[in-house]
Amino acid sequence: MKRLFVNFMTCAAMATAITLTACSSDSDGNGGDNGNGGNGGGTGSSIVVGENILSGTLTGEQTLESKEYILNGTVIIENGGRLNIPAGTTIKAREGFSSYLLVAQGGKLYADGTAEKPIIFTANTTSPKSGYWGGIIINGKAPISGSSADKSDTGLTEIDNNYKYGGNVDNDNSGSLTYVQICYAGARSTADIEHNGLTLNGVGNGTKIENIYVLESADDAIEFFGGTVNVTNLLAVNPDDDMFDFTQGYSGTLKNCYGVWESGYNSTEADPRGIEADGNLDGLYPDHLRQSDFVVENMTIVNNAANTMDNVDRMQDVIKIRRGAKATIKNALVKGTGGTIDLIDMSDSKGAGNAASSISITNSLQFKTKLNGVLNTFEEAAGNTGADTSLFSWTGYDLSAF
Numbered sequence: 001m002k003r004l005f006v007n008f009m010t011c012a013a014m015a016t017a018i019t020l021t022a023c024s025s026d027s028d029g030n031g032g033d034n035g036n037g038g039n040g041g042g043t044g045s046s047i048v049v050g051e052n053i054l055s056g057t058l059t060g061e062q063t064l065e066s067k068e069y070i071l072n073g074t075v076i077i078e079n080g081g082r083l084n085i086p087a088g089t090t091i092k093a094r095e096g097f098s099s100y101l102l103v104a105q106g107g108k109l110y111a112d113g114t115a116e117k118p119i120i121f122t123a124n125t126t127s128p129k130s131g132y133w134g135g136i137i138i139n140g141k142a143p144i145s146g147s148s149a150d151k152s153d154t155g156l157t158e159i160d161n162n163y164k165y166g167g168n169v170d171n172d173n174s175g176s177l178t179y180v181q182i183c184y185a186g187a188r189s190t191a192d193i194e195h196n197g198l199t200l201n202g203v204g205n206g207t208k209i210e211n212i213y214v215l216e217s218a219d220d221a222i223e224f225f226g227g228t229v230n231v232t233n234l235l236a237v238n239p240d241d242d243m244f245d246f247t248q249g250y251s252g253t254l255k256n257c258y259g260v261w262e263s264g265y266n267s268t269e270a271d272p273r274g275i276e277a278d279g280n281l282d283g284l285y286p287d288h289l290r291q292s293d294f295v296v297e298n299m300t301i302v303n304n305a306a307n308t309m310d311n312v313d314r315m316q317d318v319i320k321i322r323r324g325a326k327a328t329i330k331n332a333l334v335k336g337t338g339g340t341i342d343l344i345d346m347s348d349s350k351g352a353g354n355a356a357s358s359i360s361i362t363n364s365l366q367f368k369t370k371l372n373g374v375l376n377t378f379e380e381a382a383g384n385t386g387a388d389t390s391l392f393s394w395t396g397y398d399l400s401a402f
Contacts, residue, residue: 023122023183023215047075047083054091058083058107065089066117070124071133074098076163079106087179088117092124093133097187100134100195103174104163105141105202113179115211115394122183130240131218134159135185135195140174141167142204144226145249145280145288155225155248155281157201158193165201170228172204179211179394186218186240196220197239203229205252213395214239218268221259224250224294225281232256235392241269243301246325247278249290255297258387258399261305261315261338271316274301274334279324283350291324291354298331300386302402303338303365315340318365321353321375322346332361333386335402339366346373360384 041049041056048062048069049055055072058081066086071093077083081104085091089111093099101121103109113119123132139157144166146153151168177198188194197217200209202225210232214221221236223245234257236243243259259274261267279291306314318340321327334343343363346353358377362384371378389399 023120023128023181041073068092070094071099071101075101077101077103077107077109079104082108082110082175085109085111085119087113087119090120090122092122094124095132097134097189097195099187100159101136102157102160102163103138105139105165105167108173108175109138109177110175111177111180115179118179118181118213118394120181120183121185122181128184128216130184130216130238131186131188132184134187135197135199135217136182137195137199137201138174138203138207139163139165139201140203140207140227140229141165141169141172142202142227142229143168143170143249143251143290144202145285145290145292147288149289151290155201159195166226167202169204171206173206174203176208177212178208181213181215181395182217183215184217185214188218194219196223196245197236198222199225200227200229201225203227205229211391211394213237213392213397220245223247224252226250228252230255233391234258235395235397236260237397238262238265240267240272242273242276244274244296245276246292246294246327248281248292249279249288250292250294251290253295253297254299256387256391257296257298258300258389258392260302260402261336263304263337265305267305267314272314273316273320274318275327275329276320277325277327277353278322279326279351279354283323283348286324286351291326293326294328296327296329296332298385298387299329300333300335300389303336303340304402306338314338317342317345318363319344319359321357322348323351324354325357326354327357327359329357329359329361331384331386332359333384334361334363334365336365341367342369342372343367344371344375344378345369346371346375362386
């Protein structure tokens with residue numbers, strides 16, 4: 001079962017023996033724990049309904065106040081729309097798959113918190129759980145894998161096929177997310193249609209994403225579907241599936257990332273991983289151009305979820321590179337009291353990972369197989385340092401115990 005968390009009013013604290021999450025999760029008090037009320041959605045230049053309800057479609061520009069809001073259903077920032085969220089804002093999402101924020105192609109989200117006043121997206125309940133609400137989805141116009149030499153290929157958003165992503169604008173700008181916490185997201189419709197904490201669909205490198213904390217997300221903490229966006233300083237705690245997931249031609253850099261499974265944590269997924277990387281979507285298009293070719297630099301993965309060989313399969317692979325993906329992983333540190341079946345797995349029934357991948361890793365985690373498949377450059381380094389933990393102090397999560 002999932003770990004229990006003690007929730008404070010701010011998404012900010014962590015003790016050594018008990019996890020004290022930073023993500024505030026008190027309900028709004030509107031007639032029930034999740035407050036599923038019947039508020040109509042806003043449209044056009046405002047998505048604010050009443051005093052503090054967020055709902056509807058934004059086509060103009062709107063700046064929220066630095067206060068608490070309730071996310072009631074879906075908020076979509078359409079092409080030409082811009083939503084500015086100031087530092088210190090808390091957005092509590094009501095329960096359900098349809099409770100999420102989506103930035104369409106041409107829309108912009110500027111959620112710029114600070115270390116002292118982060119922006120918090122969390123569950124609107126006193127009893128938060130993984131997968132309580134949807135999450136944040138950003139759709140850009142940057143390239144994805146496909147058959148077109150001019151990079152004009154597009155994909156359809158998993159959650160809502162009415163919204164496409166991808167294109168030929170490498171430096172596409174969808175806004176910025178800085179000092180943002182995303183807690184208890186990842187709601188699922190079916191096994192194949194599910195949210196992540198943060199989903200980046202064809203997002204361009206003109207978009208700024210740094211200092212992100214994803215707590216207790218069902219499915220993945222973060223998933224890149226193509227795109228060129230670079231992400232810096234990402235902390236993922238207890239994601240149900242993968243910590244860091246890459247697919248459909250992603251070609252950016254993830255720098256200074258830290259993934260944790262705490263002691264006693266159980267994933268509900270069959271094959272959870274630290275990194276999962278596919279070259280193309282679901283391995284169905286091995287002949288597509290622009291297979292995933294990305295960099296991960298300064299990464300730490302901690303698995304304390306299992307401490308016996310009987311439970312070693314709680315993490316399927318620490319690093320899974322498959323289906324044509326090429327990864328360059330520098331300064332990786334893997335540790336913990338748990339274990340994994342494969343430390344590195346380059347094989348898959350739908351196609352192996354690109355053997356030209358390069359991985360430098362320092363590992364103390366127990367495993368059954370060190371390397372499955374072919375990897376031309378595999379450095380078992382003695383002194384990799386992994387992520388710089390000082391850059392996560394703003395989250396309030398105590399990494400010193402690891």
